[in-house]
Amino acid sequence: MKIRVAAVQLNSILGNVEENMTKAMKMLEQAFPTSKPKPDLIILPELALTGYNFKSPQHISPFLEYMGKGKSFDFAKEISNKWDCFTLLGYPEKFKNLKLNEDKIYNSAILVDSNGNVIHNYRKTHLYETDKTWGCSESPEGFQSFDLNIKGKNIKSTIGICMDLNPYEFKAPFESYEFANFAAKEKCQLVLIPTAWMNSNWDEKWSDEQVKAFKKIYDSNYEIEMNLDHDIMKDSRILYNLPDMKDPNNFTINEVDGSTGRYWVIRLNPLYSKEHRDYTQCVVVCNRSGMEDKLMYAGTSSMYSFFGGEMNTSDEGVSIDFKVEGSLKQGTEGVLCREIEI
Numbered sequence: 001m002k003i004r005v006a007a008v009q010l011n012s013i014l015g016n017v018e019e020n021m022t023k024a025m026k027m028l029e030q031a032f033p034t035s036k037p038k039p040d041l042i043i044l045p046e047l048a049l050t051g052y053n054f055k056s057p058q059h060i061s062p063f064l065e066y067m068g069k070g071k072s073f074d075f076a077k078e079i080s081n082k083w084d085c086f087t088l089l090g091y092p093e094k095f096k097n098l099k100l101n102e103d104k105i106y107n108s109a110i111l112v113d114s115n116g117n118v119i120h121n122y123r124k125t126h127l128y129e130t131d132k133t134w135g136c137s138e139s140p141e142g143f144q145s146f147d148l149n150i151k152g153k154n155i156k157s158t159i160g161i162c163m164d165l166n167p168y169e170f171k172a173p174f175e176s177y178e179f180a181n182f183a184a185k186e187k188c189q190l191v192l193i194p195t196a197w198m199n200s201n202w203d204e205k206w207s208d209e210q211v212k213a214f215k216k217i218y219d220s221n222y223e224i225e226m227n228l229d230h231d232i233m234k235d236s237r238i239l240y241n242l243p244d245m246k247d248p249n250n251f252t253i254n255e256v257d258g259s260t261g262r263y264w265v266i267r268l269n270p271l272y273s274k275e276h277r278d279y280t281q282c283v284v285v286c287n288r289s290g291m292e293d294k295l296m297y298a299g300t301s302s303m304y305s306f307f308g309g310e311m312n313t314s315d316e317g318v319s320i321d322f323k324v325e326g327s328l329k330q331g332t333e334g335v336l337c338r339e340i341e342i
Helices: 019-029 057-063 071-083 128-134 180-187 207-219 258-267
Strands: 004-011 041-043 086-097 101-113 118-123 144-149 153-159 192-195 224-227 283-284 302-306 313-316 317-319 322-327 333-341
Touching: 004 019, 004 283, 019 071, 019 333, 041 071, 041 192, 041 283, 071 086, 071 101, 086 118, 086 192, 118 144, 118 153, 258 302, 258 322, 283 313, 302 333
Parallel strands: 004 041, 041 086, 153 192, 192 283, 224 333
Antiparallel strands: 004 333, 086 101, 101 118, 144 153, 283 302, 302 322, 313 317
């Protein structure tokens, strides 16, 4: 069965929910006018409408939402209703624990159907330092799988958010592949990953002058990217090494962040190192782009299909049975859409 999946890459402005909603809706309307086939599933990034780099629990407090209430949820409902599809959107969740009489904050992603029903609400399990800065708690449930019914077929699915793809607290063994092993064990055919992933060229030790130089590049090279059809050359570009871009003078905003795109593939190792010839596992990484304070994001939202054939190792390297369905550039906002085989 084929399904159409769209990833919306946003440069979310911190705290400016209305502007972020307007941008996202305009891009979706450009990608999917009434004359075009509708997507079955639309994905937006981690904390898509609020931005990510909050400085404290007090800073993020005005933007917290209870599950199924608030602007992020309403926007997901609007998208799902407009295109008769499922929508997955990252948001900061406020949860009231009645037994303990305390509030919790989670970095969550909500999945909504075309009728506005909440199909699944996932809470981030592996926290990044920034999550902890604004008071986020780990998911008490951990990774989860669920059936997503598209076109009458139940598709085993799972959601991970950004740091979930990394080793726990960067302390667990690299080869533990916690999230990918879960997806492999559960035989998930849809693996959905909204993120706010740092650019591989970013350095937390940047001076103010370096930050200004990179911001100037973004401000003067704004581009809306509509990547709606397969293109062999474009689809494979994350597989090739590019020159070092850590110096702003060498930074090319309209290239993919190939180092990040390939790292995601590495972190998905169990999806191709373990054979599963009777089903395909499709991964959608929906990242944000742009700069936020001193942070620079990787963009490069990508889709991969892992077909489950044998992995071969030789002196020349490793050959895996997969396909890069497509990627957006590192510095753009836009929409990536592909028809993928499930």
